[in-house]
Amino acid sequence: MRIAVIGGGYVGLVSGACFAEIGHHVTIVESATEKLNILLDGGVPIYEAGLEELVHSNRKAGRINFCNNIAEGIKDANIVFIAVGTPTRKEDGRADTQYVFSAVRDIVENVTHSVVVVTKSTVPLGTGQAISEIIKSIKPSAHIDVVSNPEFLREGCAIEDFLKPDRIVIGVESDNARKKMEELYKPITDAGYPLLNVSVKSAELIKYASNAFLAMKVAFINEVSDICERSGAVVSDVSEGMGLDNRIGAKFLHAGPGYGGSCFPKDTLALIHIAADYGCNISLVKATVESNDKRKLSMINRVIEACDGSVKDKKIALLGLTFKAGTDDMRDSPSIPLVEGLVKEGAIVNAYDPEGMSIARSILPEALNYASTIDEVLHKADAAVIVTEWSEFKKLKPEYFEEKMSSKIVIDFRNIYSKQQFSENGFSYYPIGSSPVECKS
Template sequence: MKIAMVGSGYVGLVSGACFADFGHEVVCIDKDPAKIDSLKAGIMPIYEPGLAELVASNVKAGRLTFTTDLPAGIDGAGAIFIAVGTPSRRGDGHADLSYVYAVAQEIGEHLQQPAVIVTKSTVPVGTGDEVERILAEANPGVKFAVASNPEFLREGAAITDFKRPDRIVVGTEDEWARGVMNEVYRPLFLNKAPILFTSRRSSELIKYAANAFLAVKITFINEMADLCEKVGADVQDVSRGIGMDGRIGSKFLHAGPGYGGSCFPKDTLALLKTAEDYEAPTRIVEAVVKVNDARKRAMGRKVIEALGGMDAARGKQVALLGLTFKPNTDDMRDAPSIAIAQALDDAGVKVTAYDPEGMGHAAPLMAHVTMRDSAYSAIEGADAVVIVTEWDAFRALDLDRVKRLAKAPVLVDLRNIYDPVEVRAKGFHYTSIGRP
């Protein structure tokens, strides 16, 4: 089947490359000529492990192409995916659907064959209804159906998530559309991936509900970590103890500096706005958003305390290891490091930093931070070393070398990747999250 993927960002590019790898003919479409030119040259606009190789192999096989020409790109496509951004709308927090609706309008104006229009973008409940209305008004003479197919891709593991998904959710009440979507995902049936057909509105809500629930788990264990510090318990033991309960599960129960990234912050906010619009308040999610925002600044204060307090911290130097919101990505959106670095700068602390992939995106967001070309270069002369993102490169630092390079043996581990006994045995003043 020919598939058109409108939007060649994170979701569109990964999905398009994976569909092509399944054997479909895929055209990725984007309005940005520079992005398309780069993709044609084999240059990825994002860092995602394995993506460059996957794209290159499918381009070489002739199954994956790139274009800025939407009319030509959708010509002959049986499924047309809308995978453009839906950022938080400035001023009110609602999801900005202007890109989705603009694409729907353009598809409607140029569609010449029957096709299923699929919203892959994360969109609020009812968006599919509006997309359907736009298409019908723009082109009343062509057969089409609108379906919802939310993505559940983790940055850093997106290709594996796409090819071996926990579930595939498709929202449509149209039998023809169900048949088309079954054909689109038929290669995954070999892996026995469960496909859940729902109403379109249920599908749209599933994505937001899933992300909100995961955000709740992260925030819950972070609050338990704070309590552990007060009562002398170990949050990692608490996490294991409750995670072994099959009703709870162990995933997303790792205490840290708070969630960030492209999904959780904007999706929890968009869910709150949808709930307000329908007069069905989601108080738990509302609390999660507030607690997570406050936690990021609190991590900055935690570092300042490790330096001896506000007065002692002024003029000192701190090395931040890891800037992206999680490892194996270059994504800096709502990364905790931004708030931590700002809190340190406000306290008069000099900040050096290193991240294996994210410094290019981080630099414009952190004008006061000095970027270094390695972890050890960032550590040199520092009064404290802070692990913000748990990149593999930071899991086995040469602690003797760290101690020699740093001005003071202070290690603040915001991801709990080191053993407190071993680090303290090396002579470090060690601070972690939720551990005595």
């Protein structure tokens, strides 16, 4: 099949490359000149494991190409995906759908044949209906079916999630659209992965409900970890004991500094407003958002307490800035309030991240110092803080920290190290969800 994807960002680029990988011909339409030039030059504008290689191999095979002209991009397409951003509106916390509706208008004004228009962007409940109304208002005679096909991609594992999904959800209202979507995904469903046919509105809500539920799991285990720290229980043991119950499951039960990224913060806020629009009070999600915001801010005090109550003029080394490993995504990362808080308290903050520092420079305070290596960030540090669980950091031993740092204080927000190992080497070690080891000299 021939596919057009409007938007060459994270979702559009991953989806387009994966559709090409399963044999379809894909044109990605990207209006941002800088991003388009990177793609045309053979690179990718984001970091995602395996993505650059996937784009390169499919471009070489002639199955994927890029342009900035929507008429050119959709001229032969059977299916047009909309994969533009739906960021949170600052004024009210709702999902901003202006880019989706703008893409719809461009498609309708330029299409010359029957086509299926699919929202891959995360859109509020009722967006599909609004799109149908826009189509009718611009070109009443157009043969355009509207479909919702939400993405469930985890950053860092997106290619595998697309090609080996837990489920494919399509929201359709016509047999024609259903048949085309089933044909589109046939290489994946033939491999045994399930496809769920639902209404457009149900598909739109499945996306938000899924992310909100996972965010609730994260916030829940973080609150349980606080109980563990005060009681002497160990949160990793509690998580394991919970996760072995197949009604609960082990995923998203890892205590840490709070969730971030492009989905959970945005989608939980959007779902609160969706519920309000329908006269419903989704109090559990509201509590989740509040809990997560407090969680991020509490990380500042953890560092201060580990440094004897003050970080003024102390060198604090941050290992990791992105919201999780395997991505360069800094959106709503726990590192942002942490850096801001430590700088405000007078700390000398140095940071290193394998992939996120370029984006971090445009977001974080100018007072943050960027190191080019792990050696450099730990040099003469008074305390080291593990913010992101990069594999490079997991390999480090207590002896390495001791050799580089001025003091033996490690605050581990990701529980990637052995408390016993650090204790045996005379460190003050502060994990999440269990009692610290304090070896103050």
